[in-house]
Amino acid sequence: MVGGGQLARMTHQAAISLGQSLRVLSESPDDSAALVAADVRIGTHTDLAALREFAKGCEALTFDHEHVPTAHIEALEAEGVKVFPGSKALVFAQDKGLMRERLTSAPTPRWRRVTDVSDISDFAAETGWPVIAKATRGGYDGKGVWVLDDAAAAAELVATGTPLIVEEKVRLKRELAALVARSPFGQVAAYPVVETVQKDGICVEVLAPAPGLPEDLAVRAQQLAIDLANELGVVGLLAVELFETDEGIFVNELAMRPHNSGHWTIEGARTSQFEQHLRAVLDYPMGETSLTAPAVVMANVLGGEPGGISIDERLHHLFAEDPGARVHLYGKQVRPGRKIGHVTVLGDDMTKVRARAARAARWLQEGK
Structure with missing residues (x-):
C-alpha cells in the first residue's frame, strides 16, 4: 500500500487476519502505518524510482490516498505491476475536472x-x-x-x-456516502448508505444507516455507486460522496480507497471496509456488508489544545464510563484539528448512540 497514514494502518490490521503481509511505502518512520507494519519502505509517492523498487515482489499495489502522479501509475502498469485501482479508473478520483466530464450519466451539480x-x-x-x-x-x-x-x-x-x-452551491439537506467494493472478477458488494456530518470541511461524524433515508433513495444511491464502479472499472473500494437535496441526490466526489465514511464498518458491519478492500484487490469473494447493530455512529477524534491529562488517562476514564465505546487511535502527533483517531458506538437507538459517540470523542479531544 502506497501511503503510510491511518488508512494503511487499519488496512494492515485487516491483512493480518487474512494471513497476508502488507508492505507500506511511508514518507517517514513516524507515520501512522509505519509504526505498526513489519515491512516499511521509506520513500515518497512522487518518486517513480522509489515506487518501482517498492513494487518489486508485491502481488498487487494499492493506495491509501489519490496523490500518486497518474503518469507514475501508468509506467508501473506498463512494466507489469498489478495496480488496483488502475490508472484508468483512479484518474477520476484524482482529477475533479476529468471526473465531472466523465460522469455524464450521473446527477452532479x-x-x-x-x-x-x-x-x-x-x-x-x-x-x-x-x-x-x-x-x-x-x-x-x-x-x-x-x-x-x-x-x-x-x-x-x-x-x-x-x-x-x-x-x-446546491441547497443541501445533508451529505451522504455510498460505499461499494468491486473485485477484478466483477463481483460487487454495497454497504448501507450513511450520513456524513462535516465541520470546517472535515468529516466529524458518520451515522449508519443514514437516519430517515427513504428506502428507494437508499437503493438508488447504492445502485449509482455500483454503476460507477462498473463503468469506471474500479477494483477495490469506491466511496461516492453525495449531496441530498429536495431534487434528489447529486454526486459530490469520488474516492477509490478505504474512506473516512467507512471507518464505522470495523465494528459496525460484518466485513470491514479495510478487509473488503483487500478482498477486492486480491480477487477474493466479497464479504457480507450488513450491519451488526441497528444504529452505528463513528465520531472522529481531532487533536485538541495542548495540556490536560494524557490520552492514556483519558482512555482509562472513557472505558470506565462507557465500556462499549470502541476507540481507534492512529499513533499521530497531536495537533489542534488533526484527525488522531475515531470512536465507534453501537446500539438500538440512533439518538442515544450518537450522543455517546460525540461525548466520547469530545472527552478524548478535550479531556472534559
Whole structure:
C-alpha cells in the first residue's frame, strides 16, 4: 500500500487476519502505518524510482490516498505491476475536472472549468453567488475548496494559478456516502448508505444507516455507486460522496480507497471496509456488508489544545464510563484539528448512540 497514514494502518490490521503481509511505502518512520507494519519502505509517492523498487515482489499495489502522479501509475502498469485501482479508473478520483466530464450519466451539480476569472463570473451569472471553487487535484479534508461570494474573491483565487473548477452551491439537506467494493472478477458488494456530518470541511461524524433515508433513495444511491464502479472499472473500494437535496441526490466526489465514511464498518458491519478492500484487490469473494447493530455512529477524534491529562488517562476514564465505546487511535502527533483517531458506538437507538459517540470523542479531544 502506497501511503503510510491511518488508512494503511487499519488496512494492515485487516491483512493480518487474512494471513497476508502488507508492505507500506511511508514518507517517514513516524507515520501512522509505519509504526505498526513489519515491512516499511521509506520513500515518497512522487518518486517513480522509489515506487518501482517498492513494487518489486508485491502481488498487487494499492493506495491509501489519490496523490500518486497518474503518469507514475501508468509506467508501473506498463512494466507489469498489478495496480488496483488502475490508472484508468483512479484518474477520476484524482482529477475533479476529468471526473465531472466523465460522469455524464450521473446527477452532479452544475459546473465549469476555470481558465480565467470571467469563467467564474459568467457561471455565477447563471447560478447566482456564492459558488464553490475546487482545485482539480490534491484537495482533501476541506483543503482545496473555496466558497466564493463575489467576483473580487474569484479574482484573488484565480491569481494564485491553481487549476480550478467551479460548481453551483446546491441547497443541501445533508451529505451522504455510498460505499461499494468491486473485485477484478466483477463481483460487487454495497454497504448501507450513511450520513456524513462535516465541520470546517472535515468529516466529524458518520451515522449508519443514514437516519430517515427513504428506502428507494437508499437503493438508488447504492445502485449509482455500483454503476460507477462498473463503468469506471474500479477494483477495490469506491466511496461516492453525495449531496441530498429536495431534487434528489447529486454526486459530490469520488474516492477509490478505504474512506473516512467507512471507518464505522470495523465494528459496525460484518466485513470491514479495510478487509473488503483487500478482498477486492486480491480477487477474493466479497464479504457480507450488513450491519451488526441497528444504529452505528463513528465520531472522529481531532487533536485538541495542548495540556490536560494524557490520552492514556483519558482512555482509562472513557472505558470506565462507557465500556462499549470502541476507540481507534492512529499513533499521530497531536495537533489542534488533526484527525488522531475515531470512536465507534453501537446500539438500538440512533439518538442515544450518537450522543455517546460525540461525548466520547469530545472527552478524548478535550479531556472534559
